[in-house]
Amino acid sequence: MFIAAHATSGPQTPGRVAETAPPSESRTRERVLHMVSVDGPVTAVQLGRGLDLTPAAVRRHLDALVEQGLVEAHEPNAGARPSRGRGRPARAYVVSESGHAALEADYDALAVEVLRYLATHAGPEAVADFARSRTAESEQRYATELAAVGDDPADRAEALVHLLGRDGFAATARPVGTGAPTGIQLCQGHCPVQHVAEEFPQFCEAETESFSRLLGVHVQRLATLAGGHHVCTTFVPTGGPTGPGRKHGRGPAVVALETPALRPAGPPPGAGTRPADRHPHPAERHPDQHDPVTDEEGSPS
CATH class of the missing domain: 1.10.10.10 (Winged helix-like DNA-binding domain superfamily/Winged helix DNA-binding domain)
Structure with a gap:
């Protein structure tokens, strides 16, 4: 214990x-x-x-x-009175x-045990469903507050950073990229499920999907605390038309950042012919080529 x-x-x-x-x-x-x-x-x-x-x-x-x-x-x-009877105050x-x-470590250990049981008896997809349901509450709350911001992804990203910071995620944002497309690098210095996500990355994936829906663009998770990085880093493209009604996966090409350490350490599930990258380098793709769309435009079922 x-x-x-x-x-x-x-x-x-x-x-x-x-x-x-x-x-x-x-x-x-x-x-x-x-x-x-x-x-x-x-x-x-x-x-x-x-x-x-x-x-x-x-x-x-x-x-x-x-x-x-x-x-x-x-x-x-010094001026406190005894709670009962004589003698000094307790x-x-x-x-x-x-x-x-x-206490937090103890709760993390219990959560991991429960999720292992769930994965063993109901399968990994059950863990993913739980992760998505856990994210749904905060997503609904954030969506309500972002509704007044407008459709511009940069404005929505800045507002999301404020909301995440208010909830204790130590979030920051800064513009990145040169030329087009450009974007915002959203960083989170704290994650309440970091130790759980080290074994169950479904929690990171559910949050990334939630960010895409909230911002109306296809975001890319570049680094995570659970993966051993010092912050969770998400690239939010802002170089094309977007909006909350825009379907997941239709955003502009993701720009390759200049910091190599922020690129994914290995091939994600379902990677194509380039095993090291989820997205081709901008120089290797046709200007009109969009990111592949799968499973109803990437929205979780």
Whole structure:
């Protein structure tokens, strides 16, 4: 479990208590950590009521979690009054930054296990369906706000960056390319499903399809955090007529960027005669040639 992952050798080091604690005690300690994450700042007495444990038992687990660096104890304010009876006010406990990271890693591990089960018993397409359904909620919300922006892909991309940034994706955009077509490079410095997408790229693919529909052009995902890059990078072509009603796959040719590191590391599924690239270099294609259209213009079924 996530607490054991912090185990190290030597006395009085983070994770040592969890390493030697019986399984039943480790499970109780995990319950304490989860409750602190939900209700913190919270006192030992309050935790005891919620977990049906004595304050002394809760403090023992809290002391272990503090020792591991997963929980922090905040001393009461000088003017604070005792919650009940005599004595000094009780300390309040909150989850530390390391504790939040441990909880997130635990959730990631559980999500991967569930998706493995789904892929084994229902097939990879079931995972793709789940990824698309997960993206649908945010896509609908973004589409409502982008409706007031207009049809220009550059304006819509800038607005999408703002919406992504508001949702914690650390998104930025900058113009790229010379001549025609030109475009915008949309970057995301944070991804909440990064570790899950390392094993299940269907989540990256679902987001890319969503961006194409939202922006009305055929976008190209060039790099991902899940693939080991420092940001997720998407090229948005802006050198041709577009609009929200434009079908996926009808946008202008994707320009090859000058930064080699941003090009795909290997052949994507369904690649053609050029195994290293999804799209031919602009110099090798006919000026009127469009990207191939498959499966109802690339829209997910």
